Amino acid sequence: MSSLSSARLKRSIALHLFLTPLALIWLFPLWMMVVFSTMPDNGIFSPGIELLPHGNFIDNFNNLQHDTDFVGAIVISVCVAVTYTVLSVLLTSMAGWALARYQFFGKSVVVAIILGTITLPYAVVLIPQFIMVARDFKLANTWVALIVPL
Incomplete structure (x- = not known):
């Protein structure tokens, strides 16, 4: 492996190690919107934080469509x-x-x-x-x- 491609590989790895956490931080609010959209009515205000979606997405979307267009x-x-x-x-x-x-x-x-x-x-x-x-x-x-x- 030449020194040029080795330097390029190191730079690419360093760049990815720097940008991946930034991308996760940037995507976190979008993920939380998905999680909150699957919670029951009182789930958003419950103590603690939940990072995994629930199974109420279809029901919540139907309620949203019924209440508002x-x-x-x-x-x-x-x-x-x-x-x-x-x-x-x-x-x-x-x-x-x-x-x-x-x-x-x-x-x-x-x-x-x-x-x-x-x-x-x-x-x-x-x-x-x-x-x-x-x-x-x-x-x-x-x-x-x-x-x-x-």
Whole structure:
């Protein structure tokens, strides 16, 4: 075995020994959600921690679907996410193409405004955007209100 492949193997082992515990820590909350979803109603608040799932998953899911339209909410979320993603990619790629292809007066100002709005934290935009959508456009509680504020 050459020294290059031996060094690469050692580096790979060290990297895996470092990243595997991080991956387990990252996945632990997801695993606990699965465990909690299989517990009976009072199981989450019982003392102690349980790391293995119970057998109540189907019953709990049926109760969830009966109490709320969970599958309908998932379908709506997927529709909104797909629409938002397609529109975002389409509009931003068209704007990027136009900014890269054409030379026009004020192009640097337009690019500066776009970059300036990208750097704003979403919390700064959230309240004015909500007021605009809910009060001015009267789109509260509609799908359009989730998609339009791109």
